[in-house]
Amino acid sequence: MPGLHQHVxxxxxxxxxxxxxxxxGDLECRSPVDGAVLGTLTSHTPDQVSAVIARSQAAFEQWRTVPAPVRGDLIREFGQLLREHKSALGTLVSIEAGKIESEGLGEVQEMIDICDLAVGLSRxxxxxxxxxxxxxHRMMEQWHPxxxxxxxxxxxxxxxxWSWNTALALVCGDAVVWKPxxxxxxxAIACTGLLRRAARAAGAPEDIATLVLGGRQAGEVLVDDERVALVSATGSTRMGKQVAPRVAARLGRTLLELGGNNAAVVAPSADLDLTVRAVVFSAVGTAGxxxxxxRRLIVHRSVKDDLVRRLTAAYRSLPIGSPLESSTLVGPLIDDAAGQAFTAAVxxxxAEGGTVVTGGTVHEQISQELGGCYVRPAIVDMPAQSxxxxxxxxGPILYLLTYDDFDEAIRLHNEVxxxxxxxxxxxxxxxxxxxxxxxGSDCGIANVNIxxxxxEIGGAFGGEKETGGGRESGSDAWRNYMRRATNTVNYSPDLPLAQGVTFS
Structure with a gap:
């Protein structure tokens, strides 16, 4: 699409x-909207990443002495900048990640929301x-940076x-190094630039939030460096299985948000109008x-035909196209490799006995017209054993499974x-x-009728099993970014020991 570079x-x-x-530079910045290269950037070398960590450590040693409510002032400044530039940032998300307009704006709103939560949390x-x-004696528990x-x-x-981690970590007194x-x-560069502006306005150390660019090599330095107290990694289960033992080998902490293979059970009593709306967004939002x-829809046999008919009609009416057009509901996949994975899975x-109800192919006309990788979201009726x-x-593939009794539905749900x-x-x-x-559900998130x-920001986000067990965002997720100290203060002239032990 002409003009994206100038738009950026x-x-x-x-x-x-x-x-x-x-x-x-060696890093291509490519937009999934048209597949074109917007420009290039240069990776950080391992020595440069190590130097960034050293500066972050020095910033932390200064920042941890600042009272938490004062640290909250930095996040308040950052949240205000995000509000002022929400539209521009949302468009940048759409250009670079391929999200439709409302989802790009919604992602920026998530940053604003976590800033609001973190400012309150700072007190x-x-x-x-x-x-x-x-x-x-008095015994108490404290939380330190x-x-x-x-x-x-x-x-x-x-x-x-990144904002979930960064807003909480900064009010908790930590420094953050980000590898996007x-x-x-x-x-990433845009958000880090805004946060640095906020840091200057709030009088915070310059290197309290830094950025490193690169691939696996840059990430490995973060994972292996003993000065990095916590590694919060989001990605595939395969990636998490590589990160976790390396951090554990140096007795560091990890917060892992890994793969999901999420399901919805549709019972005989379900409100199908509501179900269709929820399923379509959940299955095709952000192009899957x-x-x-x-990814899995476990439907009672008595309502399956009616639900499939409604879903098929909804899927066939979905506007597919550029995420920069306000009418679009399904934008591009991130790259051609994602498109190949989509068609391979279909x-x-x-081959495993599935029947494609609708979709499941690359949308050749739109892909050729715009230049990105656009696909038709798929619904595939599958046998239980596959x-x-x-x-x-x-990618946007929804597998249909059928059940007859509720115990069977729970079993199908939990067996991944x-x-x-x-x-x-x-x-x-x-x-x-x-x-x-x-x-019931063995997941970290279990919803009813949505x-x-x-x-939402207020609840802890994360999952179990191969999803990694991490929790980010709301609730008590802030504790990931702090260390706990138990203190006993003796204000008496005596020295009694616990458990009745005597040592005279």
Missing amino acids: GKIFADLAVPDPLADG QLHGLTIATERPG LGVVGVISAFNFPVAV SEKTLLT QRCTTL GTAR TVVRTETF TQGLSSSIFTLDLREAERFVSAT GPSGA
């Missing part, structure tokens, strides 16, 4: 952040006062997930490239290795309560 330049000018695009980093058996936090983010949420996906470098995308589903259904494909998000559509109170109970995709 105008966005950086609007943000008052230097335009980073130049010739000669609530509370510990406990604990009853002690020893007279004249942890250190340097390394954030490794994925392309599908190029700025929101190589596929979404411009949004969310970690919370709905082929595997057919390999592809248990595999996460980052991933455990991120889940939902049930039912008006039966017993089914709803069973689904969110200990004997889809599995899309989460």
